[in-house]
Amino acid sequence: MPDSTTSIDGYRFVDGASRRIMRAWDAREPSPHPIPWTALGKPLAEARVALISTAAIARLDDEPFDQEGERRDPWWGDPSHRVLPRETSTGEVGVYHLHIDPRPGSEDLDCLLPLRRLDELVGRGVVGSSAARHYSIMGYVLRTGTLLEETAPAIAATLVADQVDLALLIPV
Numbered sequence: 001m002p003d004s005t006t007s008i009d010g011y012r013f014v015d016g017a018s019r020r021i022m023r024a025w026d027a028r029e030p031s032p033h034p035i036p037w038t039a040l041g042k043p044l045a046e047a048r049v050a051l052i053s054t055a056a057i058a059r060l061d062d063e064p065f066d067q068e069g070e071r072r073d074p075w076w077g078d079p080s081h082r083v084l085p086r087e088t089s090t091g092e093v094g095v096y097h098l099h100i101d102p103r104p105g106s107e108d109l110d111c112l113l114p115l116r117r118l119d120e121l122v123g124r125g126v127v128g129s130s131a132a133r134h135y136s137i138m139g140y141v142l143r144t145g146t147l148l149e150e151t152a153p154a155i156a157a158t159l160v161a162d163q164v165d166l167a168l169l170i171p172v
Helices: 016-027 067-072 103-107 115-123 145-161
Strands: 048-053 057-059 081-085 093-095 133-137 166-170
Touching (some): 057 081, 093 103, 133 145
Parallel strands (some): 048 133
């Protein structure tokens, strides 16, 4: 198990020139975008909460995130998403992200998608309820068109259908 001083080489599958370009890309000033903030319309103790992880988690009975596509083209990241039912547990998932160490998440799903911690908050009355469905995307998508135009709206539509009041993004 890596300790807190272990670093992950997010560029390990790219050639030297791509590595330099990608590091420069990472370091650039992000362009300003308005943050779409909406206040929670009810007390948290009455709210239904969903989790969205960027750890590329998929159930073992679902299609894994595409790592080979990224190995072939380091500028590409799988823009799709996976649905994870509330009851999903550690032994039922794989972590398919090339830029993080998958071992901690494979040993304890809660470090990447804290479903059990959310259940505890529901049990203590801090949160009203946990959504039936939670989500994972790959947190490394440099070409964001499909992610923004298809994936995010699809997730948003199911959040609305599930009457979710609050979605928490779990970045990795």
